[in-house]
Amino acid sequence: MGRKRTKSGKIRLAEVAELAGVSPITASRFFRNPEALSVAKRTRVESAAKELGYVPNLAARALASQRTEVIGVLIPSLTNNVFSDVLRGIYDASEGSRYSIQLSNTRYSILQEEKLLRLFLAQKPAGLIVTGIDQTAESRAMLEAADCPIVQIMETGPDPVDMMIGFSHYDAARAAIAHLFEQGHRRIGFVGARMDPRVQRRLDGYVSAMKDAALFDQRLVVTTATPTSVTLGGALFTDLLAREPEIDAVFCANDDLALGVLFECRRREIAVPGQIAIVGFNDLEFMASAVPTLTSVRTNRYEMGKTAATMLIEAIEGRRPEQPVLDLGFKVIERQSSSARRSDNRPGVSGAGAANKMIALPSSHD
């Protein structure tokens, strides 16, 4: 009557239990909460499972327990370097745990995010990682009604749904501008692409810092909804120069744009930082090795992903972190591209030689 071996030849929990001489339910407990077993049975089940090469059937487990061991991750982009670092952190943290990552790409659309959220939630994930704090009202309601831990990543803000880990893009932008002020720059342009909420907040930080110094001018701001790229950095900078030839610095909303600006300067024989200083955002690896080296705002992307996933897993397992909102901060990494202005006698258009001399400038930090 009782089926012996399953037709597919797969090892089931029942086989393990039989070999170990315990009931199936005891074997089941071994995999969920080993401490609940006596040491004798624990070792018996363990060796039986190993001997048979038992692998639990996740679908059956999910069905019976009414929950899955899936962590849903919603990010806006798969190509942006920023997110690949975050993702790597998330995957690293999930590795070795029982949880698996289910990734979806919102493509910077909060409507798409809402749709994906609905899909995820229907499968009762163990936890959820979502990007940012700008969800639709509907998404927000779903998140709040969800009976699983949730971490919002990439930025901090008031009113977290549950846990939150990130930093203030607004403050980071202000710090970048403050650094440029310190170095003696005054007419500082802003170059931004994609203009997702976090880039927007960087712009807000830029605007407020400039206004505080009574230096704000709308003509200094060039943005586009187009996805970011190095080439785009050059194009936006070209626009900026056309509007406002007298700028002495550019704050770029990300490093790709900054690199594009650097190349465009080289193309136009504009000395960096002699004539124009450049500051990027994120501190991608290449910033330290460009010529001149490029100043940027370092953000802890890998740590953000890793910590988010770690916190989430802890919370799933009932150990809520003492500190549900974490600000990982940022750091302005000062390099050659934003060194102090030397003098007023700007090098002429044949300034390529001058640009080369920049190499002699000391790299401030890092």
Place this chain on the structure above:
Amino acid sequence: MGRKRTKSGKIRLAEVAELAGVSPITASRFFRNPEALSVAKRTRVESAAKELGYVPNLAARALASQRTEVIGVLIPSLTNNVFSDVLRGIYDASEGSRYSIQLSNTRYSILQEEKLLRLFLAQKPAGLIVTGIDQTAESRAMLEAADCPIVQIMETGPDPVDMMIGFSHYDAARAAIAHLFEQGHRRIGFVGARMDPRVQRRLDGYVSAMKDAALFDQRLVVTTATPTSVTLGGALFTDLLAREPEIDAVFCANDDLALGVLFECRRREIAVPGQIAIVGFNDLEFMASAVPTLTSVRTNRYEMGKTAATMLIEAIEGRRPEQPVLDLGFKVIERQSSSARRSDNRPGVSGAGAANKMIALPSSHD
């Protein structure tokens, strides 16, 4: 008797069936094979499902049907730009289908890959995408025994497990070297990092091309197992120059290295391409916007991911592609950094000006 509404308040198939006035099994069929229903019942079930907001329980479905709707993807790195493009293609292709992507990172370890493969296979995935053709014997055996379609991506080779989509890294490297030969370069260095199998094959292609021209010299090759980076490109190039100061071109195993070499040249005031030509690999976005623009070998990464996933899904659903092995090819995109050597009178060390003149050179393609 029969339980009415599930305690969790969730809508089940039974509720949909009841509202539609059909048996549960008929409702079930609607979601798997709508054509099998009469038009009347089909529309009834459809509207009932919509009205109740029914979402199928994937765990139950997987348990009952003994298979999942998960496509496993094994890639070696999450940070490498190359893979993020491939991944984007895979996710784009899976979107809208019933299949979900389960991603794992082998970290360039075939042992790790074997472990992950075992894990994946135990959950009976609907299909599998694996990177490359260098699996362990054990992995290979598991793949061959797997009863699901499999696509190997990133390169082509003999003896596919099932389907395969990629290109020949060996041929691509040879084409890059042939291009440099055409431009008059002879002492061509090779710079490579990580040295995973595909980079190794690029090196093999380089070696064979150089040997064919009787120009091979072991001192021209600088490699390291270290993961690639822009900074590393500069360091490896420095090594190469120390070994062999008389080189006139560098073939970089990827674009990050190429950018690092470019920066190092700038730092050393070596004219590109006047004194040294640079060719990269992959044709990342920034290559077209560097100064000088950088020649690279374009590979169709996004298409590779997208086509792989599309082929896989087709195969899962029983429509095996007529052509199970697909070579997506490559293309040498000739840009300023590898333009023809002009003359023998090399510009002096103050060659930065000369480098700037490069801007005037026409960009060949793209």
Place this chain on the structure above:
DNA sequence: AGGAACGTTGACAGCGCTACCAGCAACGAC
């Protein structure tokens, strides 16, 4: 010595869905 408290174990009854097969009507072939 009695009883509470604890730690450990097992029986039962599904979780929500689908594979399998049987049934039934409608239709055409002979």
Place this chain on the structure above:
DNA sequence: GTCGTTGCTGGTAGCGCTGTCAACGTTCCT
């Protein structure tokens, strides 16, 4: 008119695991 054949539908019986609860033995307290 009988017999397949086809198209559609439904019943039965699980898929492999776990939640719940009861039962058991042991220890410790009073």
